[in-house]
Amino acid sequence: MLGFRVSLVLRWTDPAETPATLRPCVATFGNFDGVHRGHRVVIDTLLAEAARRALPAVIVTFDPHPVQVLHPERAPELISPGTLHEELLEATGIDGLCVVPFTTAYAQQLPEDYIVSTFVEGLGVAALVVGADTKGFGRGYTGDVELIRDLGAAHGFDVVVVADQGEGMRWSSTAVRERLRDGDVEGAAEILGRPHRVVGTIVHGFHRGRELGYPTANLERRSRGVVPADGVYAGWFTRLDLPAEHPDRVLPAAISVGTNPTFDGTQRTVEAYCLDRTDLDLYGEEVAVDFVVHLRPTLKFDSIDELLVAMARDVDQARDILSGAR
Template sequence: MAVLRWTDAAHTPPQLNPCVATFGNFDGVHRGHQAVIARVRAEGERRGIPSVVVTFDPHPVRVLHPERAPELISPGPLHEDLLAETGIDGLLVIPFTWDYAQQSAEDFILSTFVRGLGVQALVVGADTKGFGVGYTGDVDLIRQLGADHGFEVVVLPDLGDDQRWSSSAVRAHLRAGEVADAAAVLGRAHRVVGTVVHGFHRGRELGYPTANLERRSRGVVPADGVYAGWLTRLDLPPEAVDRRLPAAISVGTNPTFEGTERTVEAYCLDRTDLDLYGEEVAIDFVEHIRPTLKFASIDDLLEAMSADVAKARAILE
């Protein structure tokens, strides 16, 4: 069943009221988020009612403290797609404005979850805090409102293995080029999405034609370097043979050619027959191969590219 998406709790589709719900920014939809949402689904199934995620657009920090706003791991449609893939029944995306932020934490819970969603259980993380005007909302307030208004509050502890699963940890790993470590927190390879545009065509001239992503691609671009990963052609149907292709990915300014513009480009292994211009593609970063280097000659560059392709092939096999 398709996920129902709407933007105003007062106009909740009747088939989603009552429900079990949770709320948050869920940037990256990492393993901690996935665990919370899985509990929402389980609580809903136990009660025979739907599961709903409540999130905000734009990220509240972008409105309240734009100078501190984080670069989003999974912005816009990519974020909503990742949430939909968790198997929820409904996605309430609240437009976050300065005026909206002026409501009290109590009003937020009552208007959204009690009156809007008819929530029977609200699932939150133990670190849920700082919502509502004055940042006064926390788990204790939610528990009190649950007791007063007849909904159960399910509190999950911080989750993680050797580190806490958090969006901040993912960003730190990506800034360091540690895409495998980022994937360990995300539960999947990190993805950047964009349209393929014309570049300088140097890759084609060297025998390694690359798909260059537009500068305004969606998702945090990892540190400069060469990576093994996958290119997915989002315009093709899921069953298409050439939809998902193994790739060697370069992030950087092409210092061997004195480049200044930072680019993301992917060479689909052993494929020189593809015409991807204008297509929307996803680049999934699996493993870091080497840092970006400036080579003394084209021959040195070609030797390195050949080794990169061999390493990418070995990793992806």
């Protein structure tokens, strides 16, 4: 039930224009898609090193994701795209976020030129924190940790290397996507360190839910975040346009993902029923849906009565699960 919009972090796009208040600094760089627990270990190390040196903590990331630019045919669906990604990073407690526009020309920098121009000249870095698996950056994908160590020795900055993380498995964005594709939102949350979130604007649907006694809020098709496998889930519905202290900002919900096969639907939708609430007017609001537990797969029922029985059971399960999770 995280809000994410809680930061006064300085944000800019060109390392050469780094605010003077953030120079010198301790920095790290990467895509950080999903900002999962492995990323958090790197970021927590960044914060600790910055505090120890009494310097600002800065993250350099990229938009779009480099693979989307260099190899669009195999670009991953992003766990936390756009502003959602930035909000997750800003909520970690950093002081600065440099979101560099990634282009094919930018990718042609030699790895040593990238490190020197961005971190030595741009950020005045005192220490650079990197994961042990940092590699494949710069022209020819030749940049790695050893090159960074050599450049640190040559240009007078420390290099702090963080070992791979994971309990019996490697925490990775790929592993999160795999679990979401399987509908395993609990497994995804274990890696993320929080429930997976999808953000979008509420739009009009077919209004079947209201007719059945369970009015649902339909997310626009171009929502932000990986939509889990078709099924019914228990989760949280956050009305992002409301202030944090508003009693209706975060509501328990039963969430349906799928094509509504009982009605022979063909369009895949994400719709949420806020438990025991039939009084909400949500059209046009930006909301976040956090997936907590997978309740059941999407099913085609032979009658509306069978569907209603299943929906009542889903709501009861969601209520039981979420009542102890506040």
